[in-house]
Amino acid sequence: MPARSRRSASPGRSKARRSTAKPHVLVVGGGIMGTSCALALARRGAAVTVLEKSIPGAEASSAAAGILGAQLECTAPGPLYELCRASMRLYPSWVKQLTEDTGIDVGYRPGGTMSVVFDRAAITGAHRRFAWQAPEGSVERVGRRRLLELEPALSPALAGGVLLEDDARITPPLLYRATHIAAARAGVTFRTGAFVRRVFTEGERARGVALDDGTLLEADVVVVAAGSWTSLVEGISLGSSRVVPARGQIVELESPAPVLSRVVCGPRCYLIPRDDGRTLIGSTLEFVGYQRNVTARGVRDLLGAAIELVPALADASLRGTWSNFRPYTADHLPLIGRGALEGLLIASGHYRNGILLAPATAETIARLVFGGRPLLDLNPFDPTRQP
Numbered sequence: 403m404p405a406r407s408r409r410s411a412s413p414g415r416s417k418a419r420r421s422t423a424k425p426h427v428l429v430v431g432g433g434i435m436g437t438s439c440a441l442a443l444a445r446r447g448a449a450v451t452v453l454e455k456s457i458p459g460a461e462a463s464s465a466a467a468g469i470l471g472a473q474l475e476c477t478a479p480g481p482l483y484e485l486c487r488a489s490m491r492l493y494p495s496w497v498k499q500l501t502e503d504t505g506i507d508v509g510y511r512p513g514g515t516m517s518v519v520f521d522r523a524a525i526t527g528a529h530r531r532f533a534w535q536a537p538e539g540s541v542e543r544v545g546r547r548r549l550l551e552l553e554p555a556l557s558p559a560l561a562g563g564v565l566l567e568d569d570a571r572i573t574p575p576l577l578y579r580a581t582h583i584a585a586a587r588a589g590v591t592f593r594t595g596a597f598v599r600r601v602f603t604e605g606e607r608a609r610g611v612a613l614d615d616g617t618l619l620e621a622d623v624v625v626v627a628a629g630s631w632t633s634l635v636e637g638i639s640l641g642s643s644r645v646v647p648a649r650g651q652i653v654e655l656e657s658p659a660p661v662l663s664r665v666v667c668g669p670r671c672y673l674i675p676r677d678d679g680r681t682l683i684g685s686t687l688e689f690v691g692y693q694r695n696v697t698a699r700g701v702r703d704l705l706g707a708a709i710e711l712v713p714a715l716a717d718a719s720l721r722g723t724w725s726n727f728r729p730y731t732a733d734h735l736p737l738i739g740r741g742a743l744e745g746l747l748i749a750s751g752h753y754r755n756g757i758l759l760a761p762a763t764a765e766t767i768a769r770l771v772f773g774g775r776p777l778l779d780l781n782p783f784d785p786t787r788q789p
């Protein structure tokens with residue numbers, strides 16, 4: 403159990419102090435956010451324990467589709483785009499290190515994403531949505547012929563679209579497994595069945611957490627990375643609706659070989675290919691609290707939209723369906739940085755882009771604990787900002 407150390411680094415509202423002592427860090431939540439933060443901290447020498455109420459990685463972080471869509475997800479310049487780009491820059495070396503540490507191929511595949519439309523008149527609008535990203539980002543307007551050259555399985559009824567070549571895809575369950583194994587090998591302790599009820603304080607300082615069974619665990623730093631449940635953790639002064647669950651349903655199909663080579667986003671669904679012939683169809687966006695069910699309407703709509711985009715998917719086998727919760731914030735910006743207390747850090751609210759944003763978030767949290775220039779201006783992501 404992490405012990406109290408008054409000599410540790412102490413991130414809070416004031417600047418993080420550098421310290422030679424080994425900080426003891428408690429991370430609340432064992433999803434990709436908590437686990438990648440834990441890994442980054444342990445690699446720098448922190449003693450880290452991840453507290454997970456159920457099974458590490460079993461929520462949004464394994465349910466995610468795996469689009470690394472810095473370009474696709476951002477239709478206007480701003481802090482989210484800057485953060486996404488910063489994370490995309492970290493991705494190749496992050497994944498390389500994970501594979502070296504664990505031997506796991508996490509399915510990281512550059513190659514871009516494509517936004518496609520059926521209506522010719524809509525191509526200009528689609529192109530305009532992304533054109534501002536050039537010349538920094540690669541944005542290519544494509545007509546029907548080029549579209550079908552790039553992805554022959556797409557419907558000939560499509561008029562064209564936009565190729566966003568800097569985007570990529572990944573396989574989230576493999577990414578999570580590799581991150582978890584790498585973290586454990588770096589010395590991170592995972593405690594499962596550890597439901598954190600609240601962060602407890604001494605004056606204005608976070609001193610540790612209280613578990614549901616009354617156990618108190620002390621630490622120098624508490625990182626709350628509880629995904630869609632973040633607002634339910636008591637004592638961190640986030641309003642109850644600061645982070646809320648936004649359910650997404652996914653349908654998984656299987657074909658003898660991959661039908662696409664890159665992510666395709668149509669008007670009513672997106673398709674993510676896996677190398678083994680699976681295709682994921684995503685996703686619904688529903689505010690239904692923590693109801694985890696998959697609905698008939700959701701499956702019907704996703705299947706219909708997918709077959710409209712790729713007619714051959716009508717003959718694919720249905721492999722499975724699932725749903726999970728994106729940690730949604732009203733301004734669509736994550737909460738990354740110092741919380742309302744000394745010694746409290748938040749890494750949450752990544753909504754649709756938590757897989758994409760994991761490396762940048764982990765690096766940011768590690769720099770806040772150990773010192774170092776931030777990757778970018780963190781003010782827009784300040785967890786204490788007014789919603």
Ligand SMILES: Cc1cc2nc3c(=O)[nH]c(=O)nc-3n(C[C@H](O)[C@H](O)[C@H](O)COP(=O)(O)OP(=O)(O)OC[C@H]3O[C@@H](n4cnc5c(N)ncnc54)[C@H](O)[C@@H]3O)c2cc1C
Pocket residue numbers: 430431432433434435436453454455456457458459460461462463464465466467468469470596597598599627628629630631632635649650651652684685725726727728729749750751752753754755756757758759
């Ligand atoms: C259908 C769907 C598709 C998605 N597709 C993509 C995509 O293509 N690309 C992308 O970048 N992102 C995608 N996302 C978003 C991404 O999955 C999330 O942003 C990301 O996984 C959030 O990670 P997290 O660790 O914050 O949350 P989670 O993975 O939900 O982990 C939070 C963890 O905290 C634990 N926890 C909560 N409260 C407590 C507590 N009090 N005590 C102890 N433990 C606690 C939970 O049990 C859970 O394990 C998708 C999400 C969904 C649902």
